[in-house]
Amino acid sequence: MILVSVITPAISQAVDRLSADGIAVALIRDMVSMVRDAPRDTDVLLVADGAVVAQGHYDALAGQAGNALLVTDDSRASAPFERIDAGQRWAGLGRINPALLFGTLDMIGDWDLALTLVRSAVQGGAVRITVPQDDLLEGRVALVDGQEQADLAAQAVMSTGARSGSSSRGGIEHYLFGPLARLLGPALMRSQVPAMQVRIGSIALAGIALMPLELGWPGTGLSLLLLALLLAELADRLDEMALRRPPSGWIAFLAPGLALIGVMLSGSGMVPNYLALLLGIITVADRWRRTGAARPWMIFTPGTALLVLLAALLTGAEALGFDIAMLAAIGSIGAIILSRRGG
Structure with missing residues (x-):
């Protein structure tokens, strides 16, 4: 029940968002409706x-x-x-x-x-x-009676969610994408950009990134995939700011899945395919918070792999980059298994 004197467009939009989340809303404008409801x-x-x-x-x-x-x-x-x-x-x-x-x-x-x-x-x-x-x-x-207080509250919501493990991530998603998302999130929230639109944008950008990889421009493709994963992380933060748990179903894996296809397209032979399969396992464990007590730096995520491959490409050591990424993925899976507590 929301006590209001005048129903403004902002209140109407807030009611629509609450109703979309399955929350029944009653606007109370006088004493009679309050006593009734x-x-x-x-x-x-x-x-x-x-x-x-x-x-x-x-x-x-x-x-x-x-x-x-x-x-x-x-x-x-x-x-x-x-x-x-x-x-x-x-x-x-x-x-x-x-x-x-x-x-x-x-x-x-x-x-x-x-x-x-x-x-x-x-x-x-x-x-x-x-x-x-x-x-x-x-x-x-x-x-909250001004933008300064609203920004402070938004940062508190996101930092609290991160501490509670609602969006505990590893690798570059934890050390780079997470801080960037916390920085950009309040501005997008003020602009009322829905998290789902940002998530769809990340999926679309990841799909577009496969085209330059097919055309033999791996640097451009890998860079676009990194940007797509950043948008996916930003969508998670917007969900947290709206006090919703980030998705853990199939839609959460579309952008990372396309990134794994990009890994396979960026190299030749079977090593990129094996690397993508290992990264897929790590991605599921990371999203579903089944990484045990492994520290964030122990989790070799798709974003981290893309960064390693991009750095190897820029230095002219593509084959070495895939070897390093494969060893890191194997070590990451080992760390996740060994750090799990006995049940």
Whole structure:
């Protein structure tokens, strides 16, 4: 339920995106619709307008019984939040039971529900969960009222997702493509570029890259394949910023699969084919997070292989490049197997 005074185009677009994710949305514009739609047999979560709160704090409130508020100590970092007493401010998230909700609805006349609910919860002795100051400084809890706060919150979402392993990758995807995607992601999110469009672009570019490889221009083809894999990584980051898990099905393997075809086309003999098969196994393990305790530098991904082959091509040592890539792929698979814990 979203409390609104005027339904703007931005709100309509947000509702469309939520509905596309399977979330039922109700726009509340007056007291009558609030009384009609609010649940009477369960607690509700109150989220302040513009609040961005990390999932862990939602979990903390879910573990409480009855009314609870997420609060922060008064400081320069917490200045955008609403003050609730001399030493603390409301951090934008609260758990409200039905008695307090409907009692407040019966009491107030003007449409200022959120702050009235918070004040009623404070007066009723609601449990307070204090947010560490580091969460405010690093954007894991923020009140977004401008682009600077939005960018900080977006970076916090992506860094948290990377730490939790939602998009744990190896090789060049971890050391180069990941940082570049985190840098470019907020700008694309501000432009409302869907992750699926970027993913389709990466697949199309990977397909186009096969043409110069067929025509005998391996340098151009390998470079385009690297760019395609960067776009695929960027699509994953956009999914994370939208709080969606990056895909792990067939669509996630199209761009890397085309890159493996490019590996086969960039050389002669059977060695490129064997290398592509080994890289395919590593790609599946990397995407499905089945690499055990192997460190990112131990995972020889398609992007890393393309970089090695491109460097070998530029130095005139194509055959040596394939030999090095084959040894690295074998070593990578060995590291993944040996680093797995016994079940």
